Amino acid sequence: MRFSIYLNAQSPGPAHDLDVIDAITAQAVLADRSGFAGVCLTEHHFTGYNTYGNPFTFGAYLAPQLQSAHVVLSVAVPALWNPMNFAEAVNTLDLLTRGRCVIGVGTGGSPQEYKGLGRDPVQRNALMEEVIDIALAAMAKEDDDPELPYSTSHSAGVLTRRIMPGSYTRPHPRFGRASLSDEGIVSTARRGWALMTAREAAQETARKLALYHATLDAAGHDGATLAFCREWSMVQKMIYVAESDEQAMADVDEPLNYLAAQSSKSFGGSAEGAGFKNSIVGVSAVDREGFLNKAMIVGGPETVAKSIAEYQAAGVDHLTLVFIYGQLNPALAAASLRRFIDSVMPRFSGPVAAARGVAASHAFSD
Template identity: 75%
Template sequence: MRFSVYLNAQSPGPDHDLDVIDAVTAQAILADRSGFAGVCLTEHHFTGYNTYGNPFTFGAYLAPQLTNAHVVVSVAVPALWNPMNFAEACNTLDILTRGRCIIGVGTGGSPQEYKGLGRDPVQRGALMDEVIRIAEQARRKTLDDPDLEYATPHSQGVLTRRIMPASYTMPGPRFGRAALSDEGIAYTAERGWVLMTAREAVPETARKWRLYHDTLNASGHDEETLAFAREWSMVQKMVYVGETDESALADVAGPLDYLAEQSKKSFGGTSAAAGFKSSIVGVSAVDRDDFLKKAMIVGSPETVAREISEYEGIGVGHMTLVFLYGQMSPALGARSLRRFIDEVMPRFTDPVQTAEHVAYSATTS
């Protein structure tokens, strides 16, 4: 089993933004030195759901501080971008990480995010595909090619020369997609992309995992593409490792209350009421019992290890874990991450001895 850390921390207000960004930066460095495979960054705007907002900017900041881990955009929302800006951002992150990055995409974002950026959420799927298609054409354009004219419902222009910089990975950066629906999972596999999925219990995850891998194996991609997709496809969970099951549940009660309130404000409450967003986020924190069952792994080190083993048993080889969420205090999130590294992770991977001092210094500030 491989692990990545997922950074999507919420801030109580502008006076706390820097502290939150410092906390997730410390988590990224600690995870990198402790043997985590990737640092996953997401895109959210205006809603209070993500403090750093732009995953490409934050990924560029983290890139020189990471010695081993990939920067994984999980996910960007192409529908909110101009295609030329999106192409530049993908190439820039790829070259700054020397190819140690994956660009995940999705239709995500709440209606407020689409509204704030002047986009129509009803068009989200078609617009995502259109932006990606145009961005791919732009990335391939050379100085000798004819001008590239493009138009979407929200932007238009002409690319006369080329996208700069060129990507480090050839022919272009590796891509992935967030998907919960069968249609989205099949789309991801057919393109040879990494699957990023979440918020399902073990039996449904097992079915979707089989669908992805069966479709991927039948897709006709070369072995290198297949191997990368298998290695990096991941299941996301919010995790809290406490001393006991009871204390862990008590510690996450406040963060869960916050996430439920945010869901009501941003998406209309329950997952059914979330409308266009429900196919991506799945269960809502408003449905607390279901959320704990499907979106989270909470408990003592033994309980957390046992539940991860259940996913390992259905063939999941990579999990991306969120340790700071719901305005949880950075100190509480740090203790959970420390317990995971010390008491859970060694049951699945070899210990990383060089991380000991970094782990201490990064979680006690």
């Protein structure tokens, strides 16, 4: 079992933003030094759900502070980007990490995020594919190649020369995709991209992973692509490790209230008209029991280890874990991370070193 840490902390207000970013930076560095395979960053805007907003900027800030962990975008939202800006940001992060990154993408974002960036959320799937296709074409363009005209529902232009900088990983950085649907899972496997999924109980997670791996094996990818996909496909869980199950439930009560309120603000009312479900990533904290069962792992060290073992038995070999969320007190989050490192993680130690270096085999040598 491999573990990555997922950073998506909320802030009470502008006066606290730097403190929150400092807290998750400290978590990232501790996780890196403790053998976590990756540091996962996400993209959210305007909704109170993510303090740092832009994962490319934050990833570039974290990269020189990490000794071995990959920077993993889980996920960026191409639909909210101009395709040329997206291609530049992807290549820059890949170059600055010397290929030690994974670019996860998804439709992401609540209706307010699409509105704030002048996008139509109803078109989010089509727009994501448009931006990705154009960005990949732009990454492949050489300086002397013919001009590359492009057009999406929200932007148009002509790329006359090459994208700068070029990527470290060739022919382009490695990608993953967030998906909960069978259709999305099949598409991800056929592309040779890592699968990023979340918010399902162990049995349904097992079914989805089986579909992904069967499609992946039948797609005819080369060995390096298969190894990358198997090592960097991951399942996300919010986690809290306390001294006892009772204390854990008491400590996450207020964070769950906050997440439920934020979900209602972000998706309530406008969700149906925009084609969104209650939550774009599955079960919402509004359904507390469902959220605890599907999106979280909460308890004392024994209970947490038992839950992780259930997912491992279901075929999960890479978990990405969120330790600070819902305005959880940073000191409690730090204690939870430390308990996990000291009392849970050693039970699942595995070939972390193998997971750290896959991208290097596809990159230029120094």
